[in-house]
Every structure is written in C-alpha cells, then in structure tokens.
Amino acid sequence: MNERKSINRTHGPDAPFGEFSRVGKRARKVDSMAVATGQAMYTDDIQLPRMLHGKFLRSPHAHARIRSIDTSRAEALPGVHAVVTGSELPVAYGVIPWTEDETALAVDKVRFVGDEVAAVAAIDEDTASAAVRLIDVDYEVLEPYFDPQDALVHHEPAIHEGNRKGNISKHVLLEFGGVDEAMAASEVLIEDDYAFHGTAHAPIEPHCAIARWSGDGVLTLWSSTQIPHYVHRLLASVLGLPAHRIRVIQPYLGGAFGGKSDPFSHEFCVALLAKKAGRPVKMLLTREETFYTHRGRHPMQMHFRTGCDAKGRITAVDSKILIDGGSYSSFGLVTTYYSGQLLCGPSDFPNYRFDSTRVFTNKPPCGPKRGHGSVQPRFALEIQLDRMATQLGLDPIEFRRINCQSENTQTVNGQTVTSNGFLQCLDAVEEASGWKKKRGKLPPNRGIGIAGSMYISGTNYCVYPNDMPQAGILVKLDRSGLATVFTGTSDIGQGCTSVMATLVAEELGLRLDQVRVVTSDSDLCPVDLGAYSSRITLMAGNAAVDAGRKLRKQVQEAVAEKLEIAPGQVMLADGFAFDREDGDRRFTTQEAFQFAEAKFETLSASGSYNTPERGGDYRGGTIGASPAYSFTAHVAEVEVDPETGDVHVHKLWIAHDCGRAISPVQVEGQIEGSTYMGVAEVQLEHHEVYTGETAEAGLHMRPSLLEYTLPTTLDTPELEALIVESIDPEGPYGAKEAGEGPLHGSLPAVANAIYDACGIWMTKLPFTPGKVLAALKAHQAAGSSGAPNEGAN
Amino acid sequence: MRILHFQLNGDDAEVAAPDHWTLLEVVRYRAGLTGSKQGCDKGDCGACTVHVDGRSVLSCLTLAADIDGRQVTTIEGLSNVDGLDVVQDCFDGAGALQCGFCQPGMMMAARQLVTENPEATREEIKEALASNLCRCTGYTKIYQAVEEACRRQRQCTTERAGGAP
Ligand code: FES
Ligand code: FES
Numbered sequence: 036m037n038e039r040k041s042i043n044r045t046h047g048p049d050a051p052f053g054e055f056s057r058v059g060k061r062a063r064k065v066d067s068m069a070v071a072t073g074q075a076m077y078t079d080d081i082q083l084p085r086m087l088h089g090k091f092l093r094s095p096h097a098h099a100r101i102r103s104i105d106t107s108r109a110e111a112l113p114g115v116h117a118v119v120t121g122s123e124l125p126v127a128y129g130v131i132p133w134t135e136d137e138t139a140l141a142v143d144k145v146r147f148v149g150d151e152v153a154a155v156a157a158i159d160e161d162t163a164s165a166a167v168r169l170i171d172v173d174y175e176v177l178e179p180y181f182d183p184q185d186a187l188v189h190h191e192p193a194i195h196e197g198n199r200k201g202n203i204s205k206h207v208l209l210e211f212g213g214v215d216e217a218m219a220a221s222e223v224l225i226e227d228d229y230a231f232h233g234t235a236h237a238p239i240e241p242h243c244a245i246a247r248w249s250g251d252g253v254l255t256l257w258s259s260t261q262i263p264h265y266v267h268r269l270l271a272s273v274l275g276l277p278a279h280r281i282r283v284i285q286p287y288l289g290g291a292f293g294g295k296s297d298p299f300s301h302e303f304c305v306a307l308l309a310k311k312a313g314r315p316v317k318m319l320l321t322r323e324e325t326f327y328t329h330r331g332r333h334p335m336q337m338h339f340r341t342g343c344d345a346k347g348r349i350t351a352v353d354s355k356i357l358i359d360g361g362s363y364s365s366f367g368l369v370t371t372y373y374s375g376q377l378l379c380g381p382s383d384f385p386n387y388r389f390d391s392t393r394v395f396t397n398k399p400p401c402g403p404k405r406g407h408g409s410v411q412p413r414f415a416l417e418i419q420l421d422r423m424a425t426q427l428g429l430d431p432i433e434f435r436r437i438n439c440q441s442e443n444t445q446t447v448n449g450q451t452v453t454s455n456g457f458l459q460c461l462d463a464v465e466e467a468s469g470w471k472k473k474r475g476k477l478p479p480n481r482g483i484g485i486a487g488s489m490y491i492s493g494t495n496y497c498v499y500p501n502d503m504p505q506a507g508i509l510v511k512l513d514r515s516g517l518a519t520v521f522t523g524t525s526d527i528g529q530g531c532t533s534v535m536a537t538l539v540a541e542e543l544g545l546r547l548d549q550v551r552v553v554t555s556d557s558d559l560c561p562v563d564l565g566a567y568s569s570r571i572t573l574m575a576g577n578a579a580v581d582a583g584r585k586l587r588k589q590v591q592e593a594v595a596e597k598l599e600i601a602p603g604q605v606m607l608a609d610g611f612a613f614d615r616e617d618g619d620r621r622f623t624t625q626e627a628f629q630f631a632e633a634k635f636e637t638l639s640a641s642g643s644y645n646t647p648e649r650g651g652d653y654r655g656g657t658i659g660a661s662p663a664y665s666f667t668a669h670v671a672e673v674e675v676d677p678e679t680g681d682v683h684v685h686k687l688w689i690a691h692d693c694g695r696a697i698s699p700v701q702v703e704g705q706i707e708g709s710t711y712m713g714v715a716e717v718q719l720e721h722h723e724v725y726t727g728e729t730a731e732a733g734l735h736m737r738p739s740l741l742e743y744t745l746p747t748t749l750d751t752p753e754l755e756a757l758i759v760e761s762i763d764p765e766g767p768y769g770a771k772e773a774g775e776g777p778l779h780g781s782l783p784a785v786a787n788a789i790y791d792a793c794g795i796w797m798t799k800l801p802f803t804p805g806k807v808l809a810a811l812k813a814h815q816a817a818g819s820s821g822a823p824n825e826g827a828n
Numbered sequence: 829m830r831i832l833h834f835q836l837n838g839d840d841a842e843v844a845a846p847d848h849w850t851l852l853e854v855v856r857y858r859a860g861l862t863g864s865k866q867g868c869d870k871g872d873c874g875a876c877t878v879h880v881d882g883r884s885v886l887s888c889l890t891l892a893a894d895i896d897g898r899q900v901t902t903i904e905g906l907s908n909v910d911g912l913d914v915v916q917d918c919f920d921g922a923g924a925l926q927c928g929f930c931q932p933g934m935m936m937a938a939r940q941l942v943t944e945n946p947e948a949t950r951e952e953i954k955e956a957l958a959s960n961l962c963r964c965t966g967y968t969k970i971y972q973a974v975e976e977a978c979r980r981q982r983q984c985t986t987e988r989a990g991g992a993p
Pocket of ligand 2: 239290528925926927930961962963964965
C-alpha cells in the first residue's frame with residue numbers, strides 16, 4: 036500500500052459536555068416538514084421556463100450491431116427540437132475507472148433489450164415519444180447470451196468485443212490459510228449449491244434529470260442521483276467540459292437503495308439535448324424503463340463447502356460463485372470482490388477461499404443493491420452454519436456464539452474489526468423472540484430461525500484513487516444565531532441531513548431549529564462521495580464533528596473572555612453559552628456568536644474526514660476494508676402451508692449494532708426498511724427476462740410494480756427493531772452504519788426457520804410455492820431424515 | 829383541449845387541459861401543485877392519491893374531464909393556516925417519513941381512514957393502506973403514525989362532544 040497523507044480525524048465517543056443533548060434523542064427529522072406538507076421539491080417537480088421533454092429510443096434486440104441510424108424523419112416532426120445519437124457522445128465511461136465500458140447511447144452495438152440508442156427533445160412527452168418512433172435503425176441481430184454459464188464458455192462474438200477475457204467481466208480467486216487440508220480434517224463438512232435470483236431496487240420515485248445551460252456556457256444538472264460527485268466527474272469527461280463549468284444538484288430524492296448510484300444515460304443525454312436545443316430539457320423515466328435501467332441485485336449461483344470440528348468451531352469455508360452481471364460492468368469489479376470479502380465475520384474461521392466470476396449476459400445491467408454483493412453469499416453461508424449446528428445437535432444461536440469473533444481483531448482476510456456487538460445482538464433477538472420456548476417446539480409447519488451478518492460503514496478507498504478527503508463539510512455561524520451546514524452528502528431518505536444537523540448542534544450546544552443544512556449542490560457544498568456503501572454517518576459525520584468542534588472552541592474563547600473564566604469552563608447547550616459553575620451567568624447563542632464574530636472575524640470552519648489505513652496486504656485487500664463494521668442478528672418466525680407451499684413470514688426480530696445511534700428513530704427506520712426489503716426477495720420479487728428463441732426474448736417479465744409484486748402492507752411481516760450500541764472508536768461519537776447491514780440476515784433467517792418448521796432446507800431463491808411443495812414432497816419421500824433437498828429446488 | 833371548473837383545495841379553479849390528461853397531470857403541471865407524486869402512472873403505487881369529494885382516488889387513473897364541478901383536495905390542502913393536519917403531524921412525529929415520495933399519497937389515504945374509522949385496528953389500517961406502496965419504511969412506523977392519528981382524532985371528537993378527554 037502507498038503511504039498517504041492521513042487526515043483521519045476522529046474525536047472520540049464522548050459527549051462534548053458530559054451528557055448528550057441532541058445525539059441519541061428521539062427527534063423529528065429537520066427536513067421532514069417540507070415532505071409532510073408536499074412542499075419538498077423532487078427532480079420531476081422542477082418546471083423550468085421553456086423546458087423541453089426528452090424520450091429515449093431503446094433497443095428491441097438483446098444483442099445486435101447497429102449498421103445505421105436515420106433520424107431525419109424524427110427531426111422533421113413539428114415540435115421536435117433536438118435529436119442525439121451515440122456518435123455524438125462516444126466517450127466511454129463507467130463508475131469504476133478500470134472498467135469503462137458504457138456509452139451514453141449505443142455507438143455501434145446494443146447489449147440488452149432496452150439499451151439506449153437515441154434521444155429526442157420535444158415540446159412535450161407525447162411529441163418526443165412520437166418522434167422516437169420515427170427513428171430508423173438498421174440492426175444486424177446477433178445471438179444473445181442469457182445464461183451466464185453459456186456466456187462463460189461461448190463468446191463469439193463477445194458481448195464486449197474488445198474484452199480479452201471473452202464474456203468474463205471479472206474473476207477473483209483468493210485463498211487465506213490452507214482450505215483443503217482444513218476441510219479434510221473437519222469433523223463435519225457441509226457442501227451444497229445455492230441460488231440467488233435478480234431483484235430490483237424499485238424506489239417509488241423513477242429516475243429523472245433536468246439540464247440547463249446558462250448564457251455563459253455553464254451546465255446545471257438536477258438529477259435524482261445518490262452520488263452527485265461521480266456524475267459530476269463523468270459529465271466532464273463525456274461532454275469534454277472542464278468540471279468547473281458544471282454544477283450538479285441533487286434535489287429531494289424519492290428513494291434509491293443503490294439503484295441511483297451509477298451515472299446514467301439520461302444524465303448525459305439531457306445535457307447534450309439541452310445544449311443542442313438551446314432550452315432546458317427534462318427526462319423522466321417511465322416505471323417500465325426503470326426496470327431496464329436496473330443495476331439491481333446480481334443473480335448468483337453459489338457452491339459452498341464449510342467444515343467444523345467436533346466442538347462446532349468452523350475450520351474452513353470454500354465458495355465458488357458464478358455471478359450474472361448483465362450487459363455492463365457498473366460496479367461489477369467491486370461486486371465480485373464483495374461476494375467473498377465481506378463474509379469473514381461475525382463468525383470467525385481460520386481458512387477461507389473464494390473463487391468468484393462475474394460474466395456478461397445480454398440482460399439489463401446489474402449493480403449495487405442494498406447490501407451490495409454480500410447479501411447473496413451471506414444467504415448461503417448462514418444456511419451452511421445452521422446445517423452444521425443441526426448435524427452436531429447444537430442450538431444455532433449457540434453455534435454462532437461459539438464462533439463469534441471478538442472486538443479489535445483481524446478477520447482471516449486481513450480486515451480490521453474494531454467494535455463488535457454481535458453477541459449482544461444474539462442475546463437481544465434470542466430474548467425478544469422467545470427463541471428458547473420456540474425453537475423446535477412450535478406446532479407443525481411453524482418454525483423459527485436465526486442468521487447473523489456484518490457490513491461495512493463505508494468503503495475505505497474512493498473508486499478513483501486520490502489523497503483528498505472522502506468527506507468535507509463547511510459550517511458557517513452568523514450573527515442571527517444560526518449555524519448553516521453545507522454538505523455534499525446525499526439524503527436519499529435515510530436521513531443524513533438530520534444526522535449532520537444533530538452532530539453540529541451537539542458540538543455547538545444548539546437546538547435543531549438553530550441549524551439549517553444545505554445539501555448536494557456542487558457549487559455550494561464541499562465534495563462528499565455520496566450515499567453508497569453506508570458511508571455517510573461515519574465519514575461525513577466525523578467531518579461534521581470536526582467542523583463543529585473548531586467553531587465551538589472559538590465560541591468558548593470569546594464567551595470566556597466576557598465571563599472572565601477559562602474557555603473550558605464555558606458550556607454550550609440548548610441555545611445558550613454559560614458558566615459551567617454558575618448557570619445564571621449566560622448568553623444566548625446569538626450573543627455568543629456575535630462575541631465570537633467580533634473577536635475572530637467572520638465565522639466559518641471546514642471539517643474533513645479520510646479513512647485510516649486499512650485492508651489486507653494483497654491485491655484486492657483494500658476492497659471490503661472499512662473503518663468500522665456493523666453487525667446484525669435476525670430471527671424469523673414462519674409458517675409453511677403444506678397444501679400450497681406458501682411461506683408466511685409472521686415476524687422478524689432484528690438486533691443491529693450501529694455503534695452509537697445518533698438518531699434512534701432513523702436507525703429503527705433503516706432496520707425495518709432493510710429487513711422489509713430483504714424479506715420481499717424471499718418469495719415475491721424477481722427481476723427476470725424472457726429467454727429462448729421467442730419474440731419476447733430479453734423483455735422483462737414483470738416491468739411494473741404490480742407484476743413485480745412490490746410488497747404491500749398486507750405482504751409485509753411484523754418487524755421489531757432492536758438497537759445495540761457498541762461504541763466504535765472510529766465513528767462520530769462512536770456511530771457506525773445502519774442502512775444496509777440489517778438486510779442481509781432476513782433471507783437466511785427465513786430459510787433456517789423453514790427448516791425448523793418442516794425439515795426442509797430451501798437453498799434456491801425465490802422460494803416460490805411450487806419449489807417449496809416439491810421440496811416437501813421430496814422430503815416426505817426420503818423419510819424425515821432432514822437431508823437436503825437439492826433435487827427439489 | 830377543454831376548460832375544467834372545479835374546487836382545488838377549497839379554491840375555485842379553472843384549468844385548460846388536453847382531453848386525455850389525467851387529474852395528476854392537471855394538479856402537477858397546470859395547477860403547479862407538485863406534492864402529489866407520480867410513481868408509476870398506472871395505478872400500482874398510490875403516490876398520486878388525492879381526495880375527490882372527500883374520498884381517495886388515484887389521480888393518475890382519473891381523467892381530468894371527470895372532475896369538472898367536483899372538490900379536489902391534495903396534500904397541499906391538508907394543512908391550513910392553523911398548522912399541520914393531525915395525520916401530517918403524526919407521520920412526522922412517528923418517523924414515518926423517509927424519502928417521502930410515497931407520503932403525500934399515503935397521508936391522503938390515511939386521512940380518509942382516520943376520518944371514517946378512528947377506531948381502526950392494526951389490521952384495518954393495513955387494509956386501508958394496501959394500495960399505497962412504500963419502499964423505505966417497511967410500513968411499521970406508518971402504522972404507528974396512523975394509530976396515533978386515530979387516537980388524537982378520537983380525543984378531538986370526545987372533547988368536542990364535551991366528554992372527558
Ligand atoms: S402514480 Fe398513480 S398509482 Fe402510481
Ligand atoms: S418513505 Fe420512501 S417510499 Fe415511502
């Protein structure tokens with residue numbers, strides 16, 4: 036690893052003045068009033084004067100070469116103001132700089148049904164749609180690849196023809212310790228195949244972007260992106276524009292879950308359309324289009340072998356994983372690493388190997404969905420653990436206790452674990468669920484199951500290598516008594532705007548109404564890398580504390596002078612600055628800020644955070660490295676209908692170790708929302724295209740919220756969120772992530788509960804009633820040995 | 829194109845809109861009330877829920893021509909100068925607002941329930957909100973918000989009737 040300048044600033048877990056006044060309180064969000072009253076402006080709510088509307092022409096073929104495109108009839112349609120095709124935006128890009136294989140519009144080839152081919156801007160959506168139908172494209176249709184196994188062996192022609200490795204997008208093979216010897220010496224060895232299907236993010240807000248050029252050639256882009264900074268960088272490179280001539284603004288965002296992380300075709304196309312038309316242009320994707328834009332959960336076929344000794348200590352884990360990447364790289368390089376790198380806790384094992392291969396197929400591109408890359412192998416591993424426990428006659432919770440790694444340790448793949456509250460998580464769900472009274476004791480077809488998991492609080496390194504901070508923040512204090520926080524963090528519903536306000540308020544002794552937060556505007560806010568990999572609370576949170584603390588010192592000094600006491604004796608709380616020893620000697624915040632402004636001139640401070648050096652000393656060892664890891668335990672209670680094969684999930688208890696809960700209400704919301712989303716993947720949701728030699732090949736089978744069966748209130752189990760606080764030395768006041776970790780265990784906990792209910796191991800998602808019934812039948816036929824039912828599912 | 833006359837959040841509205849436009853398009857793009865959201869434009873998500881004559885409808889499936897002469901209430905009409913509606917306040921208080929995109933529709937659906945059945949059980953709340961999808965919350969805090977709104981609505985009714993609070 037290269038030496039780099041360390042600007043890692045963490046300030047310890049303690050409250051600045053002995054007791055927290057804002058942190059850990061059940062407060063309302065600072066920006067929720069606008070949402071509750073309908074005033075919050077999301078991207079599609081913005082209407083600019085003279086604004087045009089854009090539409091895409093998308094490929095009807097899964098795999099084809101473009102021989103020619105003729106846009107003349109579209110251009111001639113009254114009301115059409117601009118048309119763009121791939122040759123005008125030929126610069127390849129990708130969110131990961133090593134795998135830039137996308138273009139804003141297809142240049143010479145289309146790679147999935149729905150790939151963007153041309154874009155039109157017209158006076159309204161109807162005219163733009165009519166114009167799109169007038170574009171003539173001559174395609175040379177190629178054989179499509181839908182099966183990743185097939186794409187792995189056949190690649191003539193390859194989906195990406197310049198790719199040296201045929202249709203292989205990324206291959207990672209890493210081994211730690213000696214897996215084969217350890218496996219051979221194991222008392223119990225469990226070996227099985229697992230399948231995870233593709234699923235979509237489906238935020239209720241569809242993607243939308245608006246571009247406007249000013250008279251002096253500055254481009255402003257409003258976009259429903261969760262990573263404005265990467266959009267900014269790639270707009271500059273694709274449009275050939277200096278980055279300082281671009282302003283990117285993320286308005287209120289209607290959910291993302293990873294699905295708005297990539298820079299998208301519509302963001303580049305609105306920019307060029309607006310330039311050509313000389314008018315602002317908006318593109319709003321239809322719900323159907325969002326299912327093609329996709330970047331959802333990667334389907335994975337997984338072979339797992341796990342061994343343990345007679346006492347139940349895991350000796351080795353070995354996996355071979357085939358990842359269906361869809362048509363482009365997206366974050367796939369990272370996905371491939373994450374499919375192995377994030378598995379090495381909370382259960383500890385001394386020997387580990389993973390062999391993961393991501394292949395391209397002619398399907399909508401996969402990408403990062405909540406719990407990026409690690410939800411799938413976690414599903415497999417946690418079922419393996421239960422099978423070992425069962426074989427040894429151990430209680431599955433006890434089995435996990437036996438194998439739980441400690442705090443302040445190194446995982447087998449060289450990652451540093453600081454705080455670790457997994458044991459408390461196990462205790463909490465065991466107690467809350469009534470596990471001891473239920474496990475193995477519920478009526479027939481009713482069962483209870485456990486799973487554990489870990490997740491990163493941000494990835495240690497930026498996707499483009501640099502020495503600059505991962506998070507920056509500016510805080511301005513003014514004589515009105517207001518603190519304004521300028522932050523590039525993306526609030527996507529997870530509530531980071533409130534978290535930033537809470538942290539600054541805590542440092543400066545303010546009420547929340549004395550702080551306002553300006554977010555996600557590249558002209559106004561310092562760079563923050565955005566809402567991905569659960570990084571904001573820890574990283575931007577540290578930056579917020581950093582800036583707040585600098586200003587606090589100045590305010591304390593100024594007030595100390597007035598009160599003629601030592602600065603350390605000045606306390607700031609609830610909108611006042613006062614003498615710690617005599618609370619009656621006090622000033623309002625407004626007065627205090629004025630003293631400070633008089634003493635130090637205009638008051639502002641920046642705060643920064645970068646990660647400490649972390650990661651294993653091997654190629655790829657920094658991928659999966661994080662300043663701190665969260666831990667989660669899930670218990671699920673289910674009922675299986677032996678007549679229909681329907682699995683009804685009654686309730687989940689989820690204990691999540693988020694370090695310090697800055698905002699407990701929001702942490703609970705993240706736990707509930709994550710688990711809801713995970714359970715939805717068990718039986719309901721499936722992102723799938725038609726295959727075979729039919730006219731529909733490559734078309735999405737369920738491109739609407741109804742057909743995709745997004746869970747309603749009636750489909751969602753009862754959820755009980757339990758917060759565990761292991762105070763972490765790296766986090767702001769000890770905080771870690773809460774947004775993604777609590778998804779992982781929901782699926783294997785259900786699978787393990789199904790075993791407790793009726794003795795079958797379900798290993799291939801989704802658990803459709805048909806598969807469950809087949810497994811039940813096979814189980815009955817085999818006698819109730821509890822053997823796996825591979826043949827059945 | 830046709831001219832529509834209706835009541836929008838208590839005010840007289842006169843709007844010209846193409847014949848095929850929906851009520852959602854009229855409130856968002858003609859009246860400029862962008863609180864009502866479009867999540868799917870085909871009746872699946874409920875983000876566009878508004879009240880017509882006091883009842884919840886999906887405005888993306890309602891032809892604008894059909895609202896001529898009727899009373900339309902959107903999320904912007906739920907609160908008034910006296911402050912937030914009890915439903916808005918309870919949603920905020922319970923932490924039910926994450927990204928908020930489903931919420932204008934969700935709160936309009938909840939408002940109808942709270943008005944018509946302030947005694948609603950958890951099961952009845954689930955039934956009443958079953959056509960409003962939320963992707964963020966897992967619904968738990970939404971139930972808590974609606975239960976609290978029902979409680980406050982009952983309290984209000986008791987107080988108005990002069991009974992014990
Ligand atoms: S926009 Fe009307 S139901 Fe989705
Ligand atoms: S709060 Fe985001 S969809 Fe409901």
